[in-house]
Each structure stands twice: as C-alpha cells, then as structure tokens.
Amino acid sequence: GQNIDQPTEMTATEGAIVQINCTYQTSGFNGLFWYQQHAGEAPTFLSYNVLDGLEEKGRFSSFLSRSKGYSYLLLKELQMKDSASYLCAVRERGGSSYKLIFGSGTRLLVRP
C-alpha cells in the first residue's frame, strides 16, 4: 500500500518563502512529483525528483530524501497568484506499469 502525508493548509505572506513538506511510505518508489492546482482547474506540473537532493526551477525548488521518505517544495518570493493547492505525488511501480499516487494536497493562502 501507500501513504502520502502533507499539511492540509498553510498561510504565508506575499514576498516571503514557504516550505511545503511531504512524507511518503510506498513500495516500488520511482520518483516524486509536485503539481499545482488552482480551484476548479487542472493540476499542472511543477517539479520532479528521483535522486536525493535539491532541484531548482526559478522561484520553485523541490528536495528529496529517499532514505527518509521525505520531500519538500520551496516557494520563494511568494506572489498572490501562488495561492493554490500543491499536490505531492509518488510514482509507484506495480508489476510492469507505473502510476502516480497523490497526497491530499496542501492549500496555500498567500496574503498581502
């Protein structure tokens, strides 16, 4: 089975930095993804980690520690438009196929 945990909600201030944590327990781990989802819209890809360490992409960075079953998404220079849900997803191998298993998401509210 699999278990992916993220905080339900977070609040931060415009211009600040926020870190969204994700812990997971899964068999057949094959990578970790972060997606952003605005209310009523499609999830959109933010980042991918398969090896330990930090991946940086503009204002967004994602970190992975496979031994700890832990990842975080770091958002810098927060903007109001960053208010959204952030979904942690583990790619899991099952037999000969792969699928993404999502956590429940973290709702981030950015305040002025």
Place this chain on the structure above:
Amino acid sequence: NAGVMQNPRHLVRRRGQEARLRCSPMKGHSHVYWYRQLPEEGLKFMVYLQKENIIDESGMPKERFSAEFPKEGPSILRIQQVVRGDSAAYFCASSPTGTGGRRNEKLFFGSGTQLSVL
C-alpha cells in the same frame, strides 16, 4: 497543440442514470489515466489505459464503473446507475509513454468533468 480535452465540463445526473465522461489525450499520447477528486481531497487513481487495453484498474470500484480507450476516439469513463456518492470531479491525464518509459515523464491533465448526482 491542444492539451488534454475533457467533456462535458459539467454533468448533472439523477440517481440511477448513466454518466459518460470523455477524454481526448494530447496529440501523440497513447496512455490515459483517470482520477477522481472529492471536495477538499487529493486525486485518487482509478484506472490506467493504453489504446485498446486496460493496464491497471486497481482503483476502480468493482461495480458500476468501467473504462475504455478504443483504437479510434476518446477514452470513456462510464458510471452506471449513479448514486450521490459518485458526485466528484473526474480528471483525465495523458502521457506519451506511460510515465515509466522515461524517468521524468509527467502527466498532463485535462480540466476535469464535475459530476453532480441529484
């Protein structure tokens, strides 16, 4: 290049009716995934299909739900005899090679179909 197209955007059904949700993957993508999202919850995996084949249906309820991805045309998620508990947003996603083909292969999502059962 059009993205993943889902229709209808909103679907209202009465209890006992059938719901058909359609998904056209991105051009060149032959792998389709269906997810269900309840309010304030994450995406729950339902089924993974390739053209004419169901690869993984471990997340599909055993009864009333079925999915297909024919050689021609969109993928269809079919829910028979809907109940109020089926009310949710249903998202379709596609990828070129099935997420495992290349290490950083990601899923591209459609805008979803919001199913409301009265």
